[in-house]
Amino acid sequence: MTTTLYIVRHGQTEWNVAHRMQGHQDSPLTPLGVEQAVRLGEALRNERIDAFYASPSSRACRTAELIRGIRAADVVTAEALKExxxxxxxGLAQSEVxxxxxxxxxxxxxxxxxxxxxxxETFxxxxxxxxxxxxxxxxxxRGRSILIVTHTVVVKLVMAYFEGRAMKDIWQPPYIHPSCLSKIVIGxxxxxxxxxxxxxxxxxESRLLGTD
Structure with a gap:
């Protein structure tokens, strides 16, 4: 029996474009961010996904809803998945920080x-x-397929857990683009x-990569 876990970063947001630090604060998806999430949803249309989870931040919830599409499953939020x-x-610009x-x-x-x-918080x-x-x-x-929508640091740390990667190396490639997809099969x-x-x-389509 295997369990399939999909992990997704939310789509591009207004503060991503403005290069502002988001963290627990939030900003809405841009039109491109919506398109990114829709495109990923289309790619996963024929995949079995039994459960959807997301950070409660609106940028993650909206991304999860767009990926879910017409599936009947609810998007369940979990505080522990926040950035x-x-x-x-x-709220500060990265250059100011x-x-x-x-x-x-x-x-x-x-x-x-x-x-x-x-x-x-600490890492x-x-x-x-x-x-x-x-x-x-x-x-x-167990034995089902789950999709989680979360944030860059969380994606990096969860993937490091599955890889056995040291925390000091979490910013090594791959880069975590908006609406990128990771998939782990667990047996x-x-x-x-x-x-x-x-x-x-x-x-x-390079335009869909957007701005971090």
């Missing part, structure tokens, strides 16, 4: 285990809550990563 809380960085907090900005990208600013905090939630979902849906005593940050559902 890393970025505290005082949230880099200028005002150069040491912590460097740690975020190059030494994530040492990252922390006022009001933020270890996020890994613990997200992996615990994913394992809970897998236990509840007795093993997990096989079939896709990781896959973008083939965009059929080489």
């Amino acid at each position: 890393i809380g970025l505290g005082i960085w949230e 880099e200028a005002r907090f150069p040491e912590q900005f460097g740690r975020f990208w190059n030494d994530p285990e040492a990252f922390g600013v006022s009001g933020s 270890a905090d996020v890994a613990a809550r997200a992996v615990r939630q994913v394992n809970r979902i897998l236990d509840e849906h 007795e005593g093993r997990s096989d990563i079939v896709l990781h940050g896959d973008m083939s559902h965009f059929a080489d």
Whole structure:
């Protein structure tokens, strides 16, 4: 008996385009973000998906709803799937964060285990809550197929868990584009990563990659 887990990053948002730090704050999908999610939904139209989960952030919920399409399953939200809380960085332009907090900005990208600013979570905090939630979902849906829509840091940390990748290396490729797809097939005593940050559902249309 195998369980199939799909993990998706939400579609492009207005703050992605503006290069603002989102974290627990939110901004809506852009028209391109909607198109990205719809395109992925079309690619998965004939795949069996028994359950849909998402971060409660509207950008993730909306992406999940668009991928779900006409399937009868509800989108279940889970707080543990939210993006890393970025505290005082949230809502700031990335360029402003880099200028005002150069040491912590460097740690975020190059030494994530040492990252922390006022009001933020640590990467270890996020890994613990997200992996615990994913394992809970897998236990509840053994032998079925599940799709989770979440955020960049959560995707990176959950995939690192399945890969056995050290936290210091989580920003190594693949890049996690909006609406990219990862797929893990889980059987007795093993997990096989079939896709990781896959973008083939965009059929080489570079415009659909959008802006991070």
